[in-house]
Amino acid sequence: MGTIKDEAVKLLCYIDYYENRDGGLDPRSVGLSYADILKIIQYKFPNCKTNLRCLRWYAVRIRAGEAGYEGHTLPQRRPRSSSG
Numbered sequence: 001m002g003t004i005k006d007e008a009v010k011l012l013c014y015i016d017y018y019e020n021r022d023g024g025l026d027p028r029s030v031g032l033s034y035a036d037i038l039k040i041i042q043y044k045f046p047n048c049k050t051n052l053r054c055l056r057w058y059a060v061r062i063r064a065g066e067a068g069y070e071g072h073t074l075p076q077r078r079p080r081s082s083s084g
Contacts, residue, residue, distance in 0.1 A: 004045050004048050007041055008054070008058050012032075012055065012058055012062060012074060013031070013073060013075070014032055014075075015030070015075050016031055016075075017029075028077055029075040030078070031074065031078045031079075032078070033078060033079045033080065034052055034056075038050065038051070059074060
């Protein structure tokens, strides 16, 4: 098992499925919702304090290609959680 950061980055970059709503040639990638990512992380690391703000912080760094996050790509869309 890696670190919480490693797991968060892996889950943020995970492509759950592709959608093609407008019938175009290029379907867009869809990732996991932040709520689902938090559930998985909290299951694997029961005493962690990771929250939504932490995930967003990682996502900003991934998008910016900051040191330590190179080579990672976020899905084009992340579904909103129905629970909030």
